[in-house]
Amino acid sequence: MPHLLALAEALWQDQVVEVQYRRWSPRPGEVTRRLEPLGLVLKAGVWYLVAAGGSGARTYRVSSIVALTALPEHFIRPDGFDLGAVWEEHVDRYERAETGEVAVVRLTADGIAALPGVLGPKATRLVLATLEPPGPDGRRAVTMPMESVPHAAWLLLRLGAGAQAVAPPELVRHLTEHVQELARLYPGP
Numbered sequence: 001m002p003h004l005l006a007l008a009e010a011l012w013q014d015q016v017v018e019v020q021y022r023r024w025s026p027r028p029g030e031v032t033r034r035l036e037p038l039g040l041v042l043k044a045g046v047w048y049l050v051a052a053g054g055s056g057a058r059t060y061r062v063s064s065i066v067a068l069t070a071l072p073e074h075f076i077r078p079d080g081f082d083l084g085a086v087w088e089e090h091v092d093r094y095e096r097a098e099t100g101e102v103a104v105v106r107l108t109a110d111g112i113a114a115l116p117g118v119l120g121p122k123a124t125r126l127v128l129a130t131l132e133p134p135g136p137d138g139r140r141a142v143t144m145p146m147e148s149v150p151h152a153a154w155l156l157l158r159l160g161a162g163a164q165a166v167a168p169p170e171l172v173r174h175l176t177e178h179v180q181e182l183a184r185l186y187p188g189p
Helices: 004-013 083-096 109-119 121-128 149-158 169-185
Strands: 015-023 029-043 046-053 056-061 065-074 102-107 140-145 163-167
Touching: 004 015, 004 029, 004 065, 029 056, 029 083, 046 083, 056 083, 102 109, 102 149, 109 121, 109 149, 121 140, 149 163, 149 169, 163 169
Parallel strands: none
Antiparallel strands: 015 029, 015 065, 029 046, 046 056, 102 140, 102 163
């Protein structure tokens, strides 16, 4: 992760940064943001930057930062800033799926067991609350909040064959294309 060290340095120095960021929603693409780094959070092996910008404190996935420039400007950290509280609010918003989009996923027992490592404990509890009885193949359907199709696909790919998306159709299509592309890279004997 090429920008983590530079972000940590800017964070310690209260230095403004400009980033090119690859976002997934509301419209996928790269955007440029001028940010004031307020904290870094590591969740399930993924680094997130909490930063102030034009619209208040927001969360950015560090691996989605394409380019970073530390600017000569410094900022004053907001009085009473509480990284834990801001992060908890971000997690709550994500888990409530304010977008209203959900994915229906069929999980094996291994997929269910791996959920906490992929989603975190709180989101896992919410997802498992939707757990349906096993089907004939032993898989159990759940409903998961979906930030975006690419993000949901990334999460489900981490579960491997333990997860099968069945809805929405654009998620199934995205995963199918991705898996077919992988299969072309790793042809059988």
